[in-house]
Amino acid sequence: MLLSVIVPMYNEEEIAAKTYTTLVDVLKDLEYELLFINDGSTDKTREILENLIPEDSPHKVLSFSRNFGHQAAFSAGLNHAQGDAVVIIDGDLQDPPELILEMLSKWREGYHVVYAQRRKRQGESWFKLITARWFYRILNSLTSIKIPVDTGDFRLMDRAVVDNINRLPERSRFLRGLVCWVGFKHTGIQYDRAKREAGTTKYPLRKMMGLAIDGITSFSTAPLKFSLVLGMWATAISFALGVWSFAQKLLHPTTTTDGWASIIIAVVFLGGVQLITIGILGEYIGRIYEEIKQRPLYILDKSSRGKKYDMDS
Numbered sequence: 674m675l676l677s678v679i680v681p682m683y684n685e686e687e688i689a690a691k692t693y694t695t696l697v698d699v700l701k702d703l704e705y706e707l708l709f710i711n712d713g714s715t716d717k718t719r720e721i722l723e724n725l726i727p728e729d730s731p732h733k734v735l736s737f738s739r740n741f742g743h744q745a746a747f748s749a750g751l752n753h754a755q756g757d758a759v760v761i762i763d764g765d766l767q768d769p770p771e772l773i774l775e776m777l778s779k780w781r782e783g784y785h786v787v788y789a790q791r792r793k794r795q796g797e798s799w800f801k802l803i804t805a806r807w808f809y810r811i812l813n814s815l816t817s818i819k820i821p822v823d824t825g826d827f828r829l830m831d832r833a834v835v836d837n838i839n840r841l842p843e844r845s846r847f848l849r850g851l852v853c854w855v856g857f858k859h860t861g862i863q864y865d866r867a868k869r870e871a872g873t874t875k876y877p878l879r880k881m882m883g884l885a886i887d888g889i890t891s892f893s894t895a896p897l898k899f900s901l902v903l904g905m906w907a908t909a910i911s912f913a914l915g916v917w918s919f920a921q922k923l924l925h926p927t928t929t930t931d932g933w934a935s936i937i938i939a940v941v942f943l944g945g946v947q948l949i950t951i952g953i954l955g956e957y958i959g960r961i962y963e964e965i966k967q968r969p970l971y972i973l974d975k976s977s978r979g980k981k982y983d984m985d986s
């Protein structure tokens with residue numbers, strides 16, 4: 674098989690059919706498979722897709738038993754894809770499918786990873802634009818791998834890259850980072866990101882923050898160093914204040930200085946520093962805990978609601 678196209682879908686009933694027909698239309702001259710990962714949709718996404726896909730086609734719908742998240746959907750897709758080249762693309766047509774053909778020609782030139790870099794984004798709030806912009810820059814300044822700025826997950830990967838990502842045992846999967854970590858020859862193509870054709874974003878701020886924290890903690894221990902530095906500064910400042918107040922006492926033994934404000938400031942400051950550092954530590958310990966439990970990344974729902982359920986997990 675030449676190409677596998679992985680499409681995560683979470684409550685996309687308004688657009689699922691259009692996504693399917695657009696992809697089939699763009700890819701009609703190629704030997705390919707579509708892998709729809711239905712990430713625990715609670716609407717009609719699954720039925721729509723299962724009814725659209727003809728019995729004898731290589732396309733599949735993999736359904737999760739609940740919502741496991743976008744990144745887990747990619748993992749499922751990568752585990753099941755059979756193509757020599759694998760593309761992952763959002764199911765809301767925000768990533769233009771025509772770009773897949775351009776990616777393929779770069780792949781034929783010998784690149785192992787072709788990522789799509791957004792030049793412009795339409796129909797997204799200024800808040801999303803600013804946070805997305807800063808996220809990539811902060812992440813790169815903290816980590817040793819260089820994740821290209823302004824790229825999403827829309828990309829093509831060679832079989833060699835996919836096999837290596839599938840071998841990585843970690844639970845918290847920040848795919849953009851893992852792809853860079855694996856190495857090989859990378860290149861980017863530029864595009865303008867369109868706005869969502871229908872439906873609403875499945876990425877509220879809470880999920881975006883989660884993704885950002887995942888990205889940073891999976892690829893960097895800089896926050897731990899930051900808490901060490903913060904602790905050192907706090908110690909140095911409190912030591913200096915101690916020396917100063919001792920000297921005051923020696924020089925003016927009789928004056929009773931009203932020390933209320935300084936005590937409160939010191940207590941609050943140190944309390945804050947301690948909570949921040951404990952929080953950062955907790956974030957990493959939580960991750961160690963998640964890894965050690967070794968739970969699967971996703972669970973497939975193979976119940977016989979439709980035709981395409983007989984997949985191996």
Ligand code: UDP
Pocket residue numbers: 680681682683684685712740741742743746762763764765767873874875876
């Ligand atoms: N998605 C998913 N699971 C989730 C959230 C999103 O599979 O928990 C899918 C969603 O259906 C879409 C893609 O991931 O195909 C990107 O999500 P969305 O368009 O909501 O994100 P945005 O483009 O707003 O960043």
Ligand code: MG
Pocket residue numbers: 763765767869874
């Ligand atoms: Mg989208």
